[in-house]
Amino acid sequence: MEIPAVNLKAIVLVHWLLTTWGFMAWLPSSYAWGNFSVLAVGVWAIAQRDSLDAVLMFLVGLTMTLLTDIVHFGVYYPLAEGLVERNRHTFRFSVGMAILSLLLKPISCFFLYQMYRERGGDYNVNFELETSVDSRCTTDSTDSSMPIRRY
Secondary structure (H helix, E strand, O other): OOOOOOOHHHHHHHHHHHHHHOOOOOOOHHHHHHHHHHHHEEEEEEEOOOHHHHHHHHHHHHHHHHHHHHHHHHHHHHHHOOOOHHHHHHHHHHHHHHHHHHHHHHHHHHHHHHHOOOOOOOOOOOOHHHHHHEEEEEEEOOEEEEEEEOO
């Protein structure tokens, strides 16, 4: 089964629209700053089609905003209890769009990871901490008569 290709522009546009609507009534400015700055990195990934770093940073940023959105919802949701009836509809719409954006972020992260692999990214993240230490001990010496000692 092949995974359908999703356009990066569509991901950025959908999340921009949902973030704008979600910020409309109840979320603090930190929600907007976090999400719109990550979407700016998404625009960078659109502009530089061959950049592996842009897609990886967009993927990591979208993952981080997924976590911060949950914190924002938990902290700021009870503050909107005493709204006038007219503002209550705006509040419900805004909450719905923010939650929809939150629900779409894991799906977007999955498609971004596919784009990261298509652009030449590794399948896994490997920091190679042990191999960098071992590589100093196993380097070839110009004097081949001396044995190599491993510690």
